[in-house]
Amino acid sequence: MTSLQAETPSGALPAPIVTTPRCYLRPYDPRDAPAASSLANDAEVVRFLRDRFPHPYTLDDSHAFIKSTLEAKPVLDFAVFATPNGDCAGEFAGGMGLTPGRDVQSRTWELGYWIGQKFWGQGIATMAVKAFARWAFQTFPELHRLEAEVYHMNAGSIRVLEKAGFTKDGVRRGAACKKGVVMDVHVYGLLRDELGGLE
């Protein structure tokens, strides 16, 4: 057992911050680490993410990330749990988080997310993004704009953002390079004022 694993607590799990018919989000708990590393250790997931998302994704990577999320003030990264058939315990399905911008863009926060492959196509990301965006604007009064950057070939994520009410603000041509492949980055935004029009 590593030093990180030794810190695993017992007792109640953190309470959900948002609940939808298909999933809920709550702060991470060290007990999520095995499920998180198992789902995150997937080339099909990582190819759409930044290089700082480790690959392979080990149990220690998972423990280190979860520890960092719990030390953050405020906590801005959350675990997504699938709740098929209204199962209130749920099953770890992925992650979603916010990164505040800096300087004059401090009121623009980046939204990031991933869902494990076995949960794809169940509407989980769409519901989670919609509910999490609402929670973010309600929780952080200073937040003015949520932003997401998507690689041009990530049709699933583009669809998620569009269904969640984000607007495509532009394309940063050739802005990203992963494994030697240059990609366009599509920039999506959702402003606080636009939240009212969403269901």
Ligand SMILES: CC(C)(COP(=O)(O)OP(=O)(O)OC[C@H]1O[C@@H](n2cnc3c(N)ncnc32)[C@H](O)[C@@H]1OP(=O)(O)O)[C@@H](O)C(=O)NCCC(=O)NCCS
């Ligand atoms: C992108 C991702 C979050 C989608 O999660 P999901 O829970 O499967 O998404 P949903 O089930 O809510 O699907 C939303 C829509 O996208 C569509 N979609 C999903 N995957 C798709 C794909 N590969 N190609 C085309 N459309 C796709 C769905 O059909 C659905 O549209 P519809 O309701 O009109 O049928 C998930 O595939 C993922 O985590 N991928 C790897 C990491 C990643 O890309 N993160 C986002 C980085 S910007």
